[in-house]
Amino acid sequence: MAEPAKAVRHVLGLSGGKDSAALAIYLKDKGTVPDIEYFFCDTGAELPEVYAFIDRLEDYLGKEVARLNSGRDFDHYLKRFGGFLPSPRQRWCTRVMKIEPFERFIGDDEAISYIGIRADEDREGYISTKRNIKPVFPFISDDIVRDDVFRILEESVGIPDYYRWRNRSGCYFCFFQQRREWLGLKREHPQLFEDAKRYENAKGGYTWVNGMTLDELAARAVEAASGTSESLPSASAYMSWQDLLRYASSDDDPEEQACLICSL
Numbered sequence: 001m002a003e004p005a006k007a008v009r010h011v012l013g014l015s016g017g018k019d020s021a022a023l024a025i026y027l028k029d030k031g032t033v034p035d036i037e038y039f040f041c042d043t044g045a046e047l048p049e050v051y052a053f054i055d056r057l058e059d060y061l062g063k064e065v066a067r068l069n070s071g072r073d074f075d076h077y078l079k080r081f082g083g084f085l086p087s088p089r090q091r092w093c094t095r096v097m098k099i100e101p102f103e104r105f106i107g108d109d110e111a112i113s114y115i116g117i118r119a120d121e122d123r124e125g126y127i128s129t130k131r132n133i134k135p136v137f138p139f140i141s142d143d144i145v146r147d148d149v150f151r152i153l154e155e156s157v158g159i160p161d162y163y164r165w166r167n168r169s170g171c172y173f174c175f176f177q178q179r180r181e182w183l184g185l186k187r188e189h190p191q192l193f194e195d196a197k198r199y200e201n202a203k204g205g206y207t208w209v210n211g212m213t214l215d216e217l218a219a220r221a222v223e224a225a226s227g228t229s230e231s232l233p234s235a236s237a238y239m240s241w242q243d244l245l246r247y248a249s250s251d252d253d254p255e256e257q258a259c260l261i262c263s264l
């Protein structure tokens with residue numbers, strides 16, 4: 001006798017970011033997807049605030065969030081990729097530490113993947129190349145925009161704590177960070193900043209920030225604060241930390257390019 005057809009799975013990936021969290025809460029409140037499965041792809045190098053936020057979400061949603069991982073840590077893959085740090089062009093970390101665990105989690109099941117891209121955005125999320133995974137975008141179809149997302153979070157689990165100093169979730173060493181966010185990491189999590197430094201190999205040209213090491217970035221910030229740097233006004237000695245970070249940042253916000261399975 002033929003086996004009964006498996007039910008279509010409904011899955012929602014929580015990155016630790018605001019949009020996927022708000023989508024989970026939004027769909028729970030709507031109650032239209034009762035059997036939804038939540039998952040979180042853990043690289044083992046996420047920000048402490050991300051782990052805390054996922055725990056908080058799990059409590060609020062009242063349902064387990066499956067923690068997925070690749071079974072190996074970043075150091076293992078770094079070695080496998082010849083010591084080449086991942087970068088926007090060589091984003092091996094996303095594939096092996098986020099996307100592959102997700103695809104293993106789904107297997108060959110038919111699945112609908114709920115993705116938190118908002119109606120006020122013009123970007124694509126991770127759309128699996130696997131034909132059995134169909135992406136849907138409830139925020140787009142329901143015209144939910146950024147302000148709505150913040151309202152949903154403020155009325156439920158709150159905004160992730162890292163938003164005080166960083167715009168996105170993901171690994172503490174994520175190369176998508178702006179310079180001001182690296183400096184925020186140094187201030188908020190000095191040990192993680194040191195840990196990120198140990199992956200750099202300046203001689204080999206492997207640095208997290210384009211054209212400089214993290215030590216050089218930090219030194220420039222100190223120079224800027226003391227007014228000895230030409231890139232900052234001499235009044236910088238009196239700057240607040242927030243202003244210092246703002247002036248120290250000269251790169252464009254790469255949020256639009258970030259892999260959304262990491263940061264949405």
Ligand code: SF4
Pocket residue numbers: 043086091093094097098169170171173174175176259262
């Ligand atoms: S958060 Fe950044 S470093 Fe981590 S897997 Fe995603 S792109 Fe790579």
